[in-house]
Each structure stands twice: as C-alpha cells, then as structure tokens.
Amino acid sequence: MSEVKSVILVTGGSGLVGQAIKILVDNETQEGTGSTKNENWIFCGSKDGDLRDKAQTEALFDKYRPTHVIHLAAMVGGLYHNMNNNLSFFRENMAINENVLHASYERGVKRVVSCLSTCIFPDNTTYPIDETMVHNGPPHTSNYGYSYAKRMIDILNRGYHDQHGCMFTSVIPCNVFGPHDNYNLQASHVIPALIRRMDDAVRNGDPTFTVFGSGKPLRQFIYSLDLAKLFVWVLRNYDSVEPIILSADEEDEVTISAVAETIKKAHGYTGDIVYDTSKADGQYKKTASNKKLRSLYKDFKFTPFETAIQESVDWYKRNREMART
Template identity: 55%
Template sequence: MSDLANKIVILVTGGSGLVGSAIRWEWIFARSSEGDLRDPEAAKKLFEKYKPTHVIHLAALGNLFGIDLILADNSVVGGLFKNMKYKLTFLRDNTLINDNVLQTSHETKVKKVISCLSTCVFPDRVQYPLDETKIHLGPPHESNFGYAHAKRMVDVTNHAYHEEFGSSFTSAIPTNVFGPHDNFDLEDSHVIPGLLHKCYLAKKNGTPFTVAGTGKPLRQFIYSRDLAKLFIWQLREYDEIDPVILSVGENEEISIKQVADAIVKAIGFEGDYKFDTTRADGQFRKPASNAKLLRLIGNFTFTPFDQALEETAAWFVQNYDKARIGQVPKANEPE
C-alpha cells in the first residue's frame, strides 16, 4: 500500500512485545495500565500520546504474541464459564472499548484499523463451514451471548464508518489462539493455557489432572506466531472492509481430548488424568473456512499443532515465575 512507504506508527492497544527488526515501522505496544479504554478520555489521551497512523485492536486475545508481535487490549475476556456468568459485563465493557477505539481513530485520522473478532460471533445454528458471509445470519451460541454481540457490532461499525467517512476500518476472525506469553490464569484463560497451567500444577503437586467436560468438542487452533505474521500481511496487503478468517483449515479440527493428551505429553505428566463429564462442554464444533485467506495470500505454512504446543509448554515451564498465572491454589486446596 502506498501509505506504508512513508513513516507509520502502529499502535497495538494494551500489549507489549517485540517486532522483528526487519520491519521498518515504528510499533507502540500500549499496556492497559496506560488507560482504561472504556473511558473515551483515556482513549483520546493514549492516541494523543502516540499519534498512531495505524491501529491493531485485538480485544480478548490476551497477551499471546510475545516474540513476533504482541497483539492485545484491556477488554473484558475470559473462558467459557466467565462468558456464561457475566453476559452484561462482557457486552457493555467490550462495546465501550470498541466504540472508543474506533471513534478516536476516526477523530485522529488513523489511516487503518484492524480489529479482532472471534469465531464465537457466528450464529449457533448455521451451515458449516463458517465463512465471512455468515456472521449475521442468526443469534450466537448462548454461552458467548454478551461477548459475541459486542464483537459483531465491530463489523457493523466498520462498514458504517467506511460508508459515511470512507474509513479503512476492517477486522480479522482468528480461530482459537495460543502460544508463549499467553494468559495462563486458571480462572480467566482459554482452553490451552488453562489446561497447561493445570497440568503443570498437577505434576508439581502430585495431584490428578482433571479436564472439564467430555473432551469431545472440536476446535481449530492457530499458533500466535503464525497469527502475528498474518496480521502483518493484513495490515500491509488487505484493503477490504469485510472481515477475513485467519485460521488453519477446517480439516484440521482437534478435539479437546487430543489437546489434553498433547499437554500431558508436553508437560511429562504421569499421574491420574481424567475428564469431569458433569461440566459443560460448550459448543460442540464451529469449523471455519480459510478459503478466502488462502485465495488472497497464496501459500502459507502453518506451524504444526504438536510443535506449537510443545514450544508453548516449554516457554511456560521455563518462564513460570514471570508468566501471567493469576492466583494459584496451594497444593492442599481445591482448584
């Protein structure tokens, strides 16, 4: 794109991290401690401080992109059970954050914004595989009610800004993201980091490793370092307002049991390992097509799942003392 020939300043809301030195751009990784983006004045101060020309706004992915690129913000995010418990909080706070980021980007004449959606925005009842045309064809799954509706409105808002002002605001829809620098909090994390931490503690304390649910649901997972590369491609090459799914193919779905098995192997856990079938599974599957991505980008080599998981587990074990692990129960306390 021609505007990238000039100096650009890319603001990544809420994160901190490293971008390869070969990228000749100035990257700003603003931490959530610099301002609560639910507050419009805080958003304005952040933009005034850094004067970004481009913004990567990734609500709800957490700090996942440590080595290549950290892409995050301080929106409200959590796993399945928090999503079901705090529907209004997830809806209201994420709506405020997204509105403030986009409106401030418009007011400060930001050239391009990429916001992050999630596959949970898609309807609960829809023909698979999911693709970019099916976002608004019905209500989302009840377990993601608040968060999903807030994220859907980002797509609606992007089109409204473009139609009224010509703004280049677009979005991406990654599938389940994991990798080094993730949020490994036992209460607030997503499935892979949460299970990694749980298995690590089970090995350390000599306690059982229990996985919530049956292990049967299927998911597509994308390594955070692969996703970082795709976001850089999208920033440079993708000019549509419609979102694009960033994911491995739908033929690469993995069951939660396969995930747990891989974690047991990566952590070297040899104790009692079981599934708590009294706990909710959530949506059984929601396969997403990456046909549009591959049509636009051409060949792209995704990191094999087992390799990505082993690298993530190794990073977590080696960096446990400084990883985001939240409140950890003592060995004799229930989880």
C-alpha cells in the same frame, strides 16, 4: 529528506497476540526484513490508558498520533467466566470498541485492523462457517455478551467506511494460544488452563488429571506467532472492510481430549486423564473455513500443532513465576 514513518499503535499490546506481534516486529527489525524500517510500532496495555474511558482513549491517541491501529484490547475470558458475566462482557467491550474506532476516525487513522473471534458466529448454522455468515443468527448462549460486542465492530467498520470512507477492517481468528497467554484459571481459555493445571499436577505428583467436560467438542487452534504473521500481513496488504477469517485448516481441527493428550505429552505427565462430564462443554464445534485467506496468501505455512504446544508448554515452564496467573 527521510521517509515519514508509519506509526502503528497496538492496543492490548501486552497480551497474547500483542506480544506475538512484538516478537515478529522485533525479529524483522533485527534481520532487516519486512517493512519495519519505515514503521514505528507502539505496544500499549491497560497501564497506558483505560480504553473504556473516552478521555483516556483520546489522550492515548493524542500522545502517539498513530497512522495505523491494530486493535486487540478487549475484556476476554474462558467459558465459565463468560457464562457468569455476559452483561459485563457486552458493556465493557462495546465501550472499548466505540472509543478506539471513533478516536481513529477523528484523528485520520489510515487503517484499523480489529480482532474478532469465531465465537461470534451463529450457534445454529451449517459448517464450515465463513465470513458471510457473521450475522445470520444468535451466537451460543454461553458467551452472547462478548459475541455481540465483537459483531458490532463489523457494523462500526462498515458504517465508518460508508459514511466517512475509512478503511477499518477486522480479522476473525480461531482459538489462539502461545507464549504470554493468560493462565488465570478464572479467565483463561482451554489450552493455557490445561497447561497450567497439568504443570501443577506434574509438580504435585498427582496420579490423575481432570479435564472439565466430555473432551468431545472440536476446535481449531492457531499458534499466536502464526497469527502475528497473518495480522501484520493483513495490516500491510488487505484492502477491504469485509472481515477475513485467520484460521488453521479445517482438517487440523482437534477434540479437546486430543488437546489434553498433546499437552500431557509435552509436559511428560505420566498420570491418567479423566473427564468430568458434569461440567459444561460449551459449543460442540465452530469449524471455520480459511478459503478466503488461502486464496489471498496461498503459501502460508502454519506451525504444526504438536510443535506449537511443546513451545507453549516450554515457555510456561520457563516463565511460570512471571506469567499472567
């Protein structure tokens, strides 16, 4: 009798992290490595069902009958999109998360791994932040809607575990970038926005390139292909409802100006970078500790930042016409 395969449903599967996981799974399948021979992976996007809607969510789960779920689907956006739409970010993400987790509980899903964000941490805090500090105070005012909705996943996970014994957990990545990112300038995060705008500047021969804000805020970034490896590791190996931070090391934190200079080098842009200090910087820093990850997965190697940026720029140049813009 053949072994029963796990059915792993990835919500938000057409996005940045979902596509990175798909690349990883496809590579494992082709190379015959990992556990994919006993796994059936299904990547769903918004075209497969509106997860804000309970009936559509249930229909999706009834169609695929997953045994495991990686929950990536969310309404997401950059700093300015968040600042102008906090209520929408809260309501839509709350609906998505409630529907996915409750459908998972009702259908006996063995494990759900949901994606949070370091922006959920308190604005006024000590650094580095760690997994114990999620609920210690209000998040930054710029994106409180998204942040509180994401925090509530942790509450739901604990509730489903305490009341029903479910193994639902969450990961907290730092800022993610890579192939298949969202390059829509109204909604994108800092790296894809800079990659797209600088590509335009190169094509137009612009003598200067403007970065919004002072360039001084500090950020940790993780390459989507690295995050994919860690996500799959969590799904297969991490047995706790407590969240786990998936972040680059603290010493790899960089300023936004350093990010801009690295993207400039990757594009081969020869103009000057200037900073528009009339634009908001957002949170100055949100340094996260990956000590817990390092204690559990000691030998994980992160892709060097310059290498990951170069690969991301090259991908955008090759796929400019089909990229999400």
